[in-house]
Amino acid sequence: MEGATVIFQPVLNVFLLILLFAPVVGVAVWMLTKGNPSTGSGTVMWSLRLVMLLACFMMLLRPGIPGGATQTLATDxxxxxxxxxxxxxxxxxxxxxxxxxxxxxxxxxxxxxxxxxxxxxxxxxxxxxxxxxxxxxxxxxxxxxxxxxxxxxxxxxxxxxxxxxxxxxxxxxxxxxxxxxxxxxxxxxxxxxxxxxxxxxxxxxxxxxxxxxxxxxxxxxxxxxxxxxxxxxxxxxxxxxxxxxxxxxxxxxxxxxxxxxxxxxxxxxxxxxxxxxxxxxxRDAETAIDLPEAPTTTTSYSDSGSVGNVIELYWVFALIIVLLLGVELARATMLAAQLRGLAVRGGDA
Structure with missing residues (x-):
């Protein structure tokens, strides 16, 4: 169906985006495979980071779907x-x-x-x-x-x-x-x-x-x-x-x-x-200007065609990035609190 067709309007050339993201994704995959299977925490976090990178890549591709058309008026x-x-x-x-x-x-x-x-x-x-x-x-x-x-x-x-x-x-x-x-x-x-x-x-x-x-x-x-x-x-x-x-x-x-x-x-x-x-x-400031209608050669809305609209979907991936950044921030806060607790107990000892 035409309505389900995905349209991409990348902010940069796709090959340039791939060139920028490929090294970072490679590091994330390498860290993922290197994670400690016994704890699983490193694997989970690097999996989330990999998802964040992919979401960022998709956001920069600016995906969308056709959203109808807006008629335009042209005056010849x-x-x-x-x-x-x-x-x-x-x-x-x-x-x-x-x-x-x-x-x-x-x-x-x-x-x-x-x-x-x-x-x-x-x-x-x-x-x-x-x-x-x-x-x-x-x-x-x-x-x-x-x-x-x-x-x-x-x-x-x-x-x-x-x-x-x-x-x-x-x-x-x-x-x-x-x-x-x-x-x-x-x-x-x-x-x-x-x-x-x-x-x-x-x-x-x-x-x-x-x-x-x-x-x-x-x-x-x-x-x-x-x-x-x-x-x-x-x-x-x-x-x-x-x-x-x-x-x-x-x-x-x-x-x-x-x-x-x-x-x-x-x-x-x-x-x-x-x-x-x-x-x-x-003319005076209190009176609105009275302009004549355009001559009959003015085209109508139907004659002048239409401009297609695109419903942007990049916000979906932006939301995913925000949520994953929230997870990273929460984890960093927990680690900082744990380190502070260890420091306090070490000082008491």
Whole structure:
């Protein structure tokens, strides 16, 4: 029967395990045959030690039996995340006085969780657009990129356009469509909509033909939030405090003697949503993100196959080892007590 088949998943190569255990087993067998037949105690103990060695060997082989299957869901979708990394992305008006980037990271994690098996790409933009991550199923790499992400250096900021990533997005989507035409494509644009250059924002309409879904997510408030000065360096709590007013101090950006405030512009974000033909959603910490269903090319549980499970049995041999070690410990305790008793009687004599 298939259910009774034993599966081995050794922690080391079997031949290496044999090479490691063979000398020790040989010593145990030699001591066993050398035991004193009249008392039998040595024979019994070495028999138990031999059983312990064999149990340890079996445990390292990691035996198991098939335990059914777990269905998996695969999403045949390419998802491109376009993220604003200007200084305003750390404006402190998320969930009270937290930086907007905290909300961005939480929402990207929700996107990753919502579309298992999808491929993700990350494009960031400030004064220029940059592809931080090509299409990949490695969501750990995506989240790690966001964790270490810092906004542009304040001293180098010369203003930015909210549409500067339009060409890179279109090229990324077009390449994905050409290499895998059977896969659908989604775009999520995350930003506050602030246009800080005089020119009109570039249009994303050229990408619309490749987009099957997604959304534009807006961050910020109409009241705005202050922005800390960013130097492009990681903070080092152990470093000495810099002089007051220095850029590396992490103070706030000022405008005409007062903290500069970054204000949400939802009108421009709605324009981008219209160009991409995806919905716009204003985000805040109290409201759960509303993500669309994956396009119809998402495979079902039955179509995507299953991953077999194995019921591990190594714990049985681990339990045997523990019990035999208990016997060894009890015997050692008894021998120590006997030796102590002999020493005391010898001293009394």
């Amino acid at each position: 979708t390419d998802i491109v995340i376009v993220l604003d990394t200007t200084a305003s992305i750390v404006a402190e008006d998320w969930d009270g006085d937290q930086p907007r980037l905290d909300g961005v990271r939480a929402d990207v994690q929700s996107i990753v969780d919502e579309y298992p098996g999808a491929r993700f790409a990350l494009i960031t933009f400030d004064a220029s657009a940059e592809q931080r991550l090509p299409l990949t199923t490695d969501t750990t790499a995506l989240m790690s990129s966001l964790e270490i992400l810092h906004p542009e250096v304040t001293s180098q900021s010369r203003g930015s356009s909210i549409g500067i990533a339009n060409t890179m997005l279109q090229e990324t989507l077009a390449a994905a469509a050409e290499s895998a035409p059977d896969r659908s494509r989604m775009v999520f644009y995350l930003g506050d909509g602030e246009q800080t250059v005089i020119a009109e924002p570039e249009s994303f309409a050229g990408s619309a033909e490749f987009v099957d879904g997604g959304g534009v997510l807006g961050y910020g408030t109409s009241e705005g939030g202050p922005m800390r000065i960013t130097s492009g360096k990681f903070d080092d709590p152990s470093a000495p405090s810099p002089p007051t007013g220095s850029e590396s101090e992490g103070g706030y950006i000022e405008y005409q003697g007062a903290p500069a405030m970054s204000v949400l512009d939802d009108t421009t974000l709605q324009t981008i949503a219209g160009e991409l033909n995806v919905p716009f959603q204003l």
